[in-house]
Amino acid sequence: MAETADHGGGVRSIKVFIPDNPLGHTLVYVVDTDRGPVLIDTGWDDPASWDTLAEGLAGCGTSVDEIHGVVVTHHHPDHHGLSGKVREASGSWIAMHAADTAIVRRTRETRPGRWFSYMTAKLITVGAPEEHVAPLRDAAPRSTLPGFSPALPDREIVPGELLDLPGRRLRAIWTPGHTPGHVCLHLEEQHPSQLPGNGRLFSGDHLLPEITPHIGLYEDPDDGTITDPLGDYLDSLERIGRLAPAEVLPAHQYVFTDGPGRVRELLDHHEERLTGLRALLVEPLTPWQVAERMEWNRPWAQIPYGSRNIAVSEAEAHLRRLVKLGRAEAVPGTEPVTYVAV
Template sequence: MRKTRRRPYAEQRPQDLGGGVWSVPVPIPGNPLGYTLVYAIESPQGPVLVDAGWNHPDAWEALRGGLATLGMDVASVRGVVVTHFHPDHAGLAGRVREESGGWIAMHEADAALVRLIHGLDAGEHEAFQTDMLKRAGADPGDVRVVAAERPLPPARPDRELADGDLVDLPGRKLRAVHTPGHTPGHICLHLEDADRLFTGDHVLPDITPHIGIYPYDRDDVDPLGDFLASLDRVGELGPLDALPAHEWMFPDVAARAAEIRHHHEDKLDRLAALLAERAEPLTLWEIAAMMTWNRPWEDLAPILRGMAAGEAAAHLRTLEVRGSVRRVRGVDAVRFQAVES
């Protein structure tokens, strides 16, 4: 499979990828990612979609029109298997179900999160966000903006998948591979009869997925540690062709997984060195502001600072598990400092 450069959404077109697999680019309005690549897999009882795209009228028209271009009616869709619950992947799954009567499937861990999200009203969500941000030492202005953000929750799934389960895809073998990190229930999907791996956001050709902890100060999980282990697991599948949810398709998913692991190990080393230079414990917000992002901290919008803090928290937690960092619980905020060797 030939590696290609990333192209803007305006240059994207639905594609026949051969072997009964097609791709449809679905826009994400107002998001720098540009689009989600939704995949359709042929079956004698109607296509099964891998992801569905963002819940927006333009995205719906792109999905429906793209499938029609490829000779498929959205009403014939047998089901949607969602790689993870984020809105650019699961957002339109409910609309597809309404049109087709098909099922929605996702990993059981993300299904539990979807139920939790549906159970929170707007006030509870805002209170959760506000408390989390204050404990992280966030600026008051950032607290107000980030706490008010709440995307529409995704549709509840009809079916829950566990690691190793086969998706209901007659005539094909599409197996769920649990790859937690980006979300607790993220899955890749191994099309075993074609040596292809639908990687969702787990392994992307040029960028790396967001790995965060929410709330930031949880000490009972290690999402980055889970992610690194999941990269190793994908690597063990061998040099499969990767069909990711963003950017472009590429060969040898194992090689790219190794590159991403190296990226995070380097980031962990730099963060540990940064903390070792400081005598006093620092809040999460202070640490995040000192780290390197794709633009200066002061230029990040509040919502992006919130995500950066989540990623900083995940890296700090992995360093804590490895014994390089300890947390100091204060009255106003949790702080972190290096452990003297």
């Protein structure tokens, strides 16, 4: 049976299963409005996840076909995966920030072979060894990838504006970093249990009680813009800290209070990580070598193949932040490129 929780004030949550993922589940929120329930995120596109969502909605006293709208915090498949099926079943709208809608559109239009070729070239550039690159190169000609047809949203979430939810005051806050179009959603209503603070915050993956979201480079094979995702994330964190919500309703783990305290912990964590990374750069290192030396939740030798790609992207994001801060620089003429502290 699906696990649900009532958070008061017309807000409930459903734990929707994520297959083969240590996170375990996505917390899908059901928000009552004058035109019917609205979902914040929908969960992974998997038959078991769909069944869990449907059971959970029944447990909340509603059903999939009664859903009025879907508000997506960001495009990742554990959040946006079931949105299309909900829309098909209910006729609901799907809303997403324009930056992530652009990623959805590009994903739908990009042939898997193009993506494999891009990743192959990128890994060579960061200094990945041949044994890591070879499987991607070999897979490209016959490649297929799951999740390459995510639902295209039909409404835009505009930062700073109230969403069109009759009877509710839900304001969008743009919080890039985890993705370029990630949004948090501020419920500007008094907390139902009168907790002190400024309303409630649906934080997606931006602010989680015990884990740090992945911050890697924004990947676009056709855009050479030099972005700074970690800088975006840290700036976004500070904005959320100043908001001081009474309660935070994240997309994973559990609901918690003291959002500003958690923000401070995350800011300190990333500053420590940047300081430690700069200490590694006493000698020139490629992004791959940096990733091998960084601290992860397990030794590098035990990190699975796909997770190593994610780790390298996170290492690149931290390197890019150090460069922007003037604390490191690329060594001219190196190929693959190396970085050194300054």
